Amino acid sequence: xxxxxxxxxxxxxxxxxxxxxxxxxxxxxxxxxxxxxxxxxxxxxxxxxxxxxxxxxxxxxxxxxxxxxxxxxxxxxxxxxxxxxxxxxxxxxxxxxxxxxxxxxxxxxxxxx
Numbered sequence: 001x002x003x004x005x006x007x008x009x010x011x012x013x014x015x016x017x018x019x020x021x022x023x024x025x026x027x028x029x030x031x032x033x034x035x036x037x038x039x040x041x042x043x044x045x046x047x048x049x050x051x052x053x054x055x056x057x058x059x060x061x062x063x064x065x066x067x068x069x070x071x072x073x074x075x076x077x078x079x080x081x082x083x084x085x086x087x088x089x090x091x092x093x094x095x096x097x098x099x100x101x102x103x104x105x106x107x108x109x110x111x112x113x
Contacts, residue, residue: 023072026083026110027065032057033090034098041095072111079112086110 035056039046050056072078089104097103 022080023070023078023083023110024065024067026080026087027070028057028061029087030090030107031060031064033087035060037090037093037095037098041098076111076113079110082106082112083110 035046035050035053038056039053046053046056050059086104086107086109089106093102093104
């Protein structure tokens with residue numbers, strides 16, 4: 001469970017990469033969604049790891065949503081429309097996808113050339 005959630009947070013950091021707009025705010029939105037989904041889909045395991053949704057969000061945001069971790073690779077820039085699509089698509093993610101650490105395909109298109 002912890003390994004999967006850490007993988008999701010790492011993917012969130014990569015998918016909410018920066019360059020324009022507010023990638024850190026989008027990253028925090030994705031962390032909040034990930035924590036809520038994790039507690040919804042696996043309440044016992046999530047509670048054992050984080051205690052509460054708010055603690056999960058605080059830890060995940062602090063570890064993941066930094067300027068360095070949300071920076072797009074060289075030659076790419078943050079696309080706020082694609083980032084919002086990623087957030088919206090993740091909101092609809094199934095528990096199976098959350099448990100497997102699968103992010104929606106749209107989340108790989110947040111940094112564009």
